[in-house]
Amino acid sequence: MDPKTYIASGILEQYVLGKLSVEEIAEVEQNAAQYPEIKEEIEAIELALEEYALLHGQTPPPGVLSTILQTIEEKGTPAQLKGNSSSRTLLVIAWVLFFAAALGWLYAYQQNKDRADAIAALSDELSTTEVACDSIQTERDQLQQELEFLRNPATLDTRMQGTDLSPEAIAAVFYNPASEASLIDVGNLPVPPSDQQYQLWAIVDGTPVSMGVFEVGADPSNLQPVEYVAGAQAYAVTLEPKGGSESPTLEQMYVIGEI
DSSP states (O other), X not given: OOHHHHHHTTHHHHHHTTOSOHHHHHHHHHHHHHOHHHHHHHHHHHHHHHHHHHHOXXXXXXXXXXXXXXXXXXXXXXXXXXXXXXXXXXXXHHHHHHHHHHHHHHHHHHHHHHHHHHHHHHHHHHHHHHHHHHHHHHHHHHHHXXXXXXXXXXXXXXXXXXXXXXXXOEEEEEEETTTTEEEEEEEEOOOOOTTXXXXXXXXXXXXXXXXXXXXXXXXXXXXXXXXXXXXXXXXXXXXXXXXXOSSOOGGGEEEEEXX
C-alpha cells in the first residue's frame, strides 16, 4: 500500500470525524500503526480540528463552506493535494463546516417544531377556555333570567309539602300569570329510579292537568321551567314512568300544595 495515496484518499478525515464503520476504523488504526506518516497525518488533522474549534465556537456564517470548497477545487483534486498540508487542512475544515451547518439546520428545525407544538397546545387550551367561558356565560344568563322572574312583582309561588309517602319531601311552584311562565323548585325530593320521572300537575276545578316532567338528581338545577296552566287551585307532584303519564298515579304522590 502506498501511504501517500492512502492519505490523499480522504479516509483519514472521515476517521477523525467519526464517519467510518467499525471495520474501516480498524483498518485505519492498523495502517497508522504500520506507517508513521499515516499516524502523523491523523495527528495533524486532529490538531487542525482542535484549532478550528477553539477559533470558531459557533455555527459558521453562510458562504464560508462554499468559499473553502471553491478554494480546494481551485487547488486541485484530493490526489493533487496530497503534498499540500494547508489544502488538506482546508479540506478538513470543509468537512467540519458541512457537519456544523447540518447540525445548525437540525437545531433550527427542532426549535421550529417545538414552537409549533407549543402554539398548537396553546390554541387547544384557548379553545377549551373559550368553550368553558361560553358555558359559564350561558349559565349566568339563565340565572339572571331566573332572578328577574322571581323578583317580578307579578310572580307568585305555592309551596308543596310532603305526603305520607315522603314526609320530608318539599317543592315549590313559581308562576307568573302576566307572562304565562312557570318554574318548579325541586326542593327536597328523593332521587327516582332510572326508569321513572317526577311529573308536576295543576289541579284545575278538581281535574289534574300535566305541567310536564322534570329532573331530580345528577346535579340538575333546582329551578326548572315547566308548562304554565291558568286557573290552578293546587299543585302536586307524582312519580311516573319515564316520560310522564296522561293521568297521575295518586298512590305515588310525593308533594301537594293548595294555592
